[in-house]
Amino acid sequence: MxxxxxxxxxxxxxxxxxxxxxxxxxxxxxxxxxxxxxxxxxxxxxxxxxxxxxxxxxxxxxxxxxxxxxxxxxxxxxxxxxxxxxxxxxxxxxxxxxxxxxxxxxxxxxxxxxxxxxxxxxxxxxxxxxxxxxxxxxxxxxxxxxxxxxSETQQITPDFISYPYFNSQKTVGIFLGTGCPFKCSFCMEYKRKWSGYPVVEAIELISKIEKEISPKYIAIFDACFGVDKNWRRELLSELVRKNIQCYFWLETRVDLIDEEDLELMSRLNLKIDFGVDSFSKTMLRIMNKTKDPDSYLKKLINVSRKCNELKILHDIFLMFNHPGESKKTYEEHRKFLEDQVLRKLKGGYLRIMYQRFSFFPGSYVFNHAADFENKYGFNILYPQWWKERENHYIASRSVTPSTDERGDPFFVPLKELSKEIKDFNKMSKERDLWEKLHAFDL
Missing domain, CATH: 3.40.50.280 (Cobalamin-binding domain)
Known part of the structure; x- marks a missing residue:
């Protein structure tokens, strides 16, 4: 027993x-x-x-x-x-x-x-x-x-049907891969080696879900989708060949995806979230997002333009007030936004999302907070905010990203930023569908 x-x-x-x-x-x-x-x-x-x-x-x-x-x-x-x-x-x-x-x-x-x-x-x-x-x-x-x-988490076969809270929902989440080899400073992903579910078994799982549940929306919750190019290409090709009609959601990086991937994705019902994180070259280095910010940002523009051409709904996620954020880095953001994003990407299938940096255990910033404090004047108001009996959304974000040579703190002007992003998103297409997909509410 x-x-x-x-x-x-x-x-x-x-x-x-x-x-x-x-x-x-x-x-x-x-x-x-x-x-x-x-x-x-x-x-x-x-x-x-x-x-x-x-x-x-x-x-x-x-x-x-x-x-x-x-x-x-x-x-x-x-x-x-x-x-x-x-x-x-x-x-x-x-x-x-x-x-x-x-x-x-x-x-x-x-x-x-x-x-x-x-x-x-x-x-x-x-x-x-x-x-x-x-x-x-x-x-x-x-x-x-x-x-x-x-064995890996993605090798577990999810049993939605017998799960006590399954009530014929049409949106389900699955894992097809685990881990992320990139070492972004704010991220809590502890598994650094990426591994993917064998493509044959991944397709069998999706086909099984399609047969048993008839989902409208399958969200792929991998930390970073499709790190391995051959795996990614084979999976997308098989999904196209199977002609699966439900919507898919995935999150990945712009420097992993190329035009051949996007051509395949355009033949699926799909929304992509790109964790870009900053338009500032300086911040991209501080965040350890890339060692080549110029190529990274150029790839962002090319990928997003191709998504617009192929009518693929996609989001860019940005982060502000990360340690090291300063007047200089915000000006870099504004310049790239105005010179590149607004001029080349506005009015398409792109939406820009943003959030403030949160101080989470497990991240590089968490483990090296003193270094960021010494270098930039970074300060955390609630170093153990998860133990505070108050709004955790606010407490986890209550940080000073940097101070200048006079000791004055810098914060990104969020009201100004919010207006610019809202104005950009108002011009984007397929608003009703995007809202449902973004909320996982099909």
């Missing part, structure tokens, strides 16, 4: 409206699909069941209802998915309450935050019995399971 395990997504107590709300969270579906071969698994996604609290009153009610739901189930183990730092306070709260009420229950925690900041879970009288670092397969190390191997 299998031991009983509760897989718990603890929700986010202070993230407010930060991020998308996805009912079928891909990482939860994959964890469930893996664990059910070894345990009798019950899944509780507190965000799905009790929404995301935004006020103190809502948080009190959320905790009360969630705890009642959790304690109604008797299990041997509780595995908490502390997927990101946003889940830290809720993971800790529910672990303490469960251990207080059911001290014999073993509590396991895993995710990005435990991988990077395990000391947040390993302390005297901690309610956590085990901390799992890295990918979900590592949970089997705890049990010294005979079937433990070093």
């Amino acid at each position: 299998k031991e009983k395990l509760l897989l718990l997504y603890p929700g986010e107590l202070y993230s407010m409206n930060w991020g998308r709300f996805i009912e079928l969270k891909p990482h939860m579906v994959y964890i469930y699909s893996f664990l059910k071969d070894f345990f009798d698994v019950t899944v509780i996604d507190l965000e799905n069941e009790f929404s995301r609290p935004k006020t103190d009153k809502e948080r009190i009610l959320f905790k009360k209802n969630a705890l009642k739901r959790i304690l109604s189930i008797d299990v041997d183990y509780v595995a908490i998915s502390c997927w990101s730092s946003l889940n830290y306070l809720s993971s800790k709260y529910f672990a303490e309450k469960i251990k207080g009420k059911k001290p014999s229950t073993k509590i396991i925690v895993g995710g990005y935050h435990p991988t990077f900041v395990s000391e947040d879970f390993e302390y005297k009288h901690s309610p956590f019995d085990y901390v799992v670092k890295g990918e979900i397969q590592n949970i089997l190390k705890i049990f010294r399971h005979k079937k433990y191997d070093k």
